[in-house]
Amino acid sequence: EQVRFYDTRGLRDGLELPKHCFSCTDGYVLVYSTDSKESFKRVELLKKEIDKSKDKKEVTIVVLGNKSDLQEQRRVDHDAAQHWAKGEKVKLWEVSVADRHTLIEPFIYLASKMTQPQSKSAFPLSRKNKGS
Structure with a gap:
């Protein structure tokens, strides 16, 4: 298994994610x-773009709210962000790079979801013959 990260920091509004x-x-x-x-x-817009452009039906999306340690500077309401995440069926964690331990759970969750077998297909690979 291999994990690759593409950093889209600096992606300007109106520009699409690379294919x-x-x-x-x-x-x-x-x-x-x-x-x-x-x-x-911007995260809300990226989520919409992923939904309309993804190649696979089952894709795990993790959303991280960084700088959770800077409560006095908060501009994004925690409950509103959690409500959005629930509606979008994504997992959201608030983290702080100052406390890297907060990053462990989201990445373990992501890795575990990505290594689970895909859900069963509507087209079974084998059929059992019933009393011919």
Whole structure:
């Protein structure tokens, strides 16, 4: 197994994610800053773009709200962000790079979801013959 990270930091509004970000992708980590409503809005837009462009039906998306340690500078409401994540069926954690232990759970979750077998296909590979 291999994990690759593509950093889209600096992606300007109106620019699309490169197409290689969608081919064969099993998971995404979207990061916003809890002290920036604009960065959260950008994550919302990226999630919409992923939904309409992804190649696979089952893709795990993890959203990280960075700078959780800077409560006095918070601009993105925790409960509102969690409500959005629940509606979008993504997992959201608030983390701080100052406390790297907060990053462990989200990445373990992502790796575990990406290594699970895909759900059963509607087209079974083998059939049992019933009393011919």
